[in-house]
Amino acid sequence: MVDAARGLTIAVPKGRLFSEVGELFARAGCPLGVAEEPRRLVWEHEGRRFLLAKPVDIPVYVRYGVADVGIVGKDVLLEAGEDVYELFDLGIGACRLVVAGRKEGRGRTYREVGPQALRVATKYPRVAREFFASRGLYPDVIALSGSIELAPVVGLADLIVDIVATGRTLRENGLEEYETIAPVTARLVANRASLRLKDEAIAALTACLEAALSVRPPDPEG
Ligand SMILES: Nc1ncnc2c1ncn2[C@@H]1O[C@H](COP(=O)(O)OP(=O)(O)OP(=O)(O)O)[C@@H](O)[C@H]1O
Numbered sequence: 001m002v003d004a005a006r007g008l009t010i011a012v013p014k015g016r017l018f019s020e021v022g023e024l025f026a027r028a029g030c031p032l033g034v035a036e037e038p039r040r041l042v043w044e045h046e047g048r049r050f051l052l053a054k055p056v057d058i059p060v061y062v063r064y065g066v067a068d069v070g071i072v073g074k075d076v077l078l079e080a081g082e083d084v085y086e087l088f089d090l091g092i093g094a095c096r097l098v099v100a101g102r103k104e105g106r107g108r109t110y111r112e113v114g115p116q117a118l119r120v121a122t123k124y125p126r127v128a129r130e131f132f133a134s135r136g137l138y139p140d141v142i143a144l145s146g147s148i149e150l151a152p153v154v155g156l157a158d159l160i161v162d163i164v165a166t167g168r169t170l171r172e173n174g175l176e177e178y179e180t181i182a183p184v185t186a187r188l189v190a191n192r193a194s195l196r197l198k199d200e201a202i203a204a205l206t207a208c209l210e211a212a213l214s215v216r217p218p219d220p221e222g
C-alpha cells in the first residue's frame with residue numbers, strides 16, 4: 001500500500017526529531033533513504049521527495065504547498081498559526097508546554113509573582129499571550145530564541161513558557177513547573193490543496209504510519 005504514497009513531498013524536521021521520524025517512517029515502509037541527518041536539504045527516495053527544514057519553518061513550507069505534508073511538534077503548530085491541516089498524532093517527541101518560574105514563586109498567584117508588570121520570557125509568544133489572557137493577565141512577553149530558563153535565573157523575567165521533557169533543565173536552574181499549558185507530540189500536517197489533489201497518496205501514507213505505530217516494539221524480555 002505504501003507505493004500509493006509515492007509522489008509526495010514530505011518536509012522533515014532537522015534536530016532532535018529527525019532520527020525518531022526516520023525510524024518511524026522506515027517501519028512504515030516509507031524510508032527517508034538517509035542514515036543520519038544529511039547536509040543535503042532536498043533529496044528523492046523511492047519516488048518520494050524529502051525536504052529538511054528547521055522545525056519552526058515546517059508549517060510555512062506546508063502552508064505554501066512547497067511540501068504536501070510535514071512533521072512538526074504541536075508546540076510549533078500552536079505558535080505558528082499557519083493554516084495547515086493536522087492529520088495524525090505521531091506520538092514521538094513527547095514533552096509539554098508549561099509555565100515555570102523560580103521555586104520560591106510556586107504557590108503564589110501569577111499576579112503576585114511579578115512585583116510590577118509581570119514579565120514572561122518564551123520562544124512561544126503567541127501561546128504565552130493566549131494562556132495569560134485566559135487568566136485575565138496581559139504580561140510583558142519577552143521573545144527569546146533559546147536557553148529560556150536563563151531569563152528567570154538572571155532576573156530578565158518572572159516566569160517562562162517553555163518545553164519540559166525530563167524536567168532536568170528546570171531542576172538544574174532552581175526552577176519549577178507551575179502549570180501545564182498543553183501536552184506536546186509531533187504531528188503529521190498537510191497542505192489543504194494537497195489533501196484534495198493527492199488524497200490517495202496522503203491517505204496511504206497515514207495508513208502506513210498508523211499501522212507502524214500500532215505494532216508494539218519487541219519485548220526485550222522475550
Ligand atoms: N527536551 C525535549 N524533549 C523532547 N522533545 C522536545 C524537547 N524539546 C523540544 N522537543 C520537541 O521537539 C521539537 C523540535 O525540537 P528541536 O530542539 O529539534 O528544535 P528547535 O527547538 O527549533 O531547536 P533549535 O532552535 O535549537 O534548532 C520541538 O518543537 C518539540 O516539539
Ligand SMILES: O=P(O)(O)OC[C@H]1O[C@H](OP(=O)(O)OP(=O)(O)O)[C@H](O)[C@@H]1O
Nearest residue numbers: 146147148162163164165166167168169
Ligand atoms: O526537561 P528537559 O529534558 O531538560 O528538556 C527541556 C529543555 O529542552 C529544550 O531545550 P533545547 O535543548 O531544545 O535548547 P533551547 O531551548 O536552547 O533551544 C527546552 O527548551 C528546554 O530547555
